[in-house]
Amino acid sequence: MPGTNYDFTIKTLGRCTVNSPLSFSTTQGDYVANYASDERGIIYNIQLPRGDINLDIKKHQLVEKAGPRQEIYFDPAKVNAAVVTCGGLCPGLNAVIRSITHTLFYSYGVKRLTGIQYGYRGFLPEFGLPTVNLTPETVDDIHTKGGTILGSSRGHGDRAREIVDAVERMNINMLFIIGGDGTQKGSLDISREAEKRNLNISVVGIPKTIDNDLSFIERSFGFETAVSKAIDAVAAAHIEAKDACMGVGLVKLMGRESGFIAAHTALASQDVNFVLVPEVPFSLKGEKGFLATLEKRMKYKDHAVIVAAEGAGQDLLEAEKSKDASGNRRLADIGIYLKENIEEHFSSKNWDINLKFIDPSYIIRSAPPNPNDTIYCSRLGDNAVHGAMAGRTEFLISMIYNTYVHIPIPLATSKRNYIDPDGPLWRDVLSATGQPRLMQG
Structure with missing residues (x-):
């Protein structure tokens, strides 16, 4: 069984x-x-x-x-x-x-x-x-x-x-x-x-x-509050993007190894066009890469909202090989990396985009x-x-199943919980955003 x-x-x-x-x-x-x-x-x-x-x-x-x-x-x-x-x-x-x-x-x-x-x-x-x-x-x-x-x-x-x-x-x-x-x-x-x-x-x-x-x-605990606060950031990014000529709203959310906050925020908001999470690799460049896909979106709708979990795309960045005091590997900043590359990509095509980058992480963490x-x-x-x-x-x-239980600590810490890219949560995220299943190559 x-x-x-x-x-x-x-x-x-x-x-x-x-x-x-x-x-x-x-x-x-x-x-x-x-x-x-x-x-x-x-x-x-x-x-x-x-x-x-x-x-x-x-x-x-x-x-x-x-x-x-x-x-x-x-x-x-x-x-x-x-x-x-x-x-x-x-x-x-x-x-x-x-x-x-x-x-x-x-x-x-x-x-x-x-x-x-x-x-x-x-x-x-x-x-x-x-x-x-x-x-x-x-x-x-x-x-x-x-x-x-x-x-x-x-x-x-x-x-x-x-x-x-x-x-x-x-x-x-x-x-x-x-x-x-x-x-x-x-x-x-x-x-x-x-x-x-x-x-x-x-x-x-x-x-x-x-x-x-x-x-x-x-x-x-705290996850539901985090999503509700993240939605406020996405709403602001959406308004900024939609009310600007060729506007892009970029929001970086928490999620070192797992993209649950980003995924649930996108589902709750219904205003997100791209969700980038650690569990699903993507290419930045290439005909089917993220930048080319974003360009198609901008031609079609002239605005876009992107949500990136902090652990997304780490293979694209040169991260430090060190760890923090909790033993977590130090992450490179995917938000700044995406912002710079998006601006550079559209600048090379003489597109005058208006990009707003929002990182609400500490506002979310400290909220009641x-x-x-x-x-x-x-x-x-x-x-x-x-x-x-x-x-x-x-x-x-x-x-x-809505019942409070005891879980052995060795079992709970034996592995991380991840979004299953083949599962229903990610399927529903793709349906909500309209983004391609894969953005590689």
């Missing part, structure tokens, strides 16, 4: 022997919210070939449902939790912090929650960063604001031994790590270092990748979450706490 050869087993710290302080139910239809059951799971891939009715699925092939358990591992009175935000900014970080704080305080009665400042460096003595005491009062209205009250930074996830030294000194037994691929690889190292030392620490990841590129994560993302962040934080209290560790909170 397709999609069931993954091992979704979630690590646990031990048997759950503490009665939950939550007053939930195990009975359907009694108008009381139910505890989550360990006896039911989610099939990861529900697509089956016609005629395939052999559903011989093993327990490890089912995705564990998130939610409160009737019996928990930790005694709430003895919990000392910590939260850290790592990597780049993303809409919704504060909403997740607030949700974790409220669920620990109000649902479980946990009174000790520490905020670690500026990512993993907040654990390291050399930086001398103070911690923040998180209470319902300190997180009161932070969900309405962009950024993170804890600050964030890249890197230092490879210093697991020193981080666990700090965790041990602080007597932390529950660690919530909010971050993307590199951050979660660091959280895996932290979990395994703690395990080596026989420390019963629940390490829980809340996936933060505005690019929506973590595997087994159906939807990343929209209502849907706020709801999603709240529920992610809530379920992260329930999983930690039940002694689960080394897992991410995710959503599959």
Whole structure:
């Protein structure tokens, strides 16, 4: 059966022997919210070939449902939790912090929650960063604001031994790590270092990748807000292009390895004529290349709107061979490259084009979450706490088929999530833009 050869087993710290302080139910239809059951799971891939009715699925092939358990591992009175935000900014970080704080305080009665400042460096003595005491009062209205009250930074996830030294000194037994691929690889190292030392620490990841590129994560928080903000930039580019003589609007959006923001923005806008993403190679020159195709569009309509993901066309540029603090390869600027080459191409043909280049990346990253993302962040934080209290560790909170689930961190970080150029999303993008399937040669 397709999609069931993954091992979704979630690590646990031990048997759950503490009665939950939550007053939930195990009975359907009694108008009381139910505890989550360990006896039911989610099939990861529900697509089956016609005629395939052999559903011989093993327990490890089912995705564990998130939610409160009737019996928990930790005694709430003895919990000392910590939260850290790592990597780049993303809409919704504060909403997740607030949700974790409220669920620990109000649902479980946990009174000790520490905020670690500026990512993993907040654990390291050399930086001398103070911690923040998180209470319902300190997180009161932070969900309405962009950024993170804890600050964030890249890197230092490879210093697991020193981080666990700090965790041990602080007597932390529950660690919530909010971050993307590199951050979660660091959280895996932290979990395994703690395990080596026989420390019963629940390490829980809340996936933060505005690019929506973590595997087994159906939807990343902040992605929907990012698309809604990106649409504003595209609308401005479209007006500038359409209201100018031979106008071109060029918008560069986030998407280092995956072009999901660019693709969804184009679909939502319906004003984009070309979408360039990392997953689909293109040539700049040649009869079927991008510039020749753009020229045909300009002859036909005398304006065009182009959306380029930041990781698109990197094979055309001379990028540095270095990496940033998070271990990501440094990208050359595809936006400036396209702007210069488009202007040069039309200048060589004595065409007087009017090109406007817009890069809204930092406006998008620092924006407060929209209502849907706020709801999603709240529920992610809530379920992260329930999983930690039940002694689960080394897992991410995710959503599959509108159900919150636990995903093993090793599985989520094993590969990136990409647009499938043969799949329905890219097919619909091509339909919306009218661009050729390939622009090469």
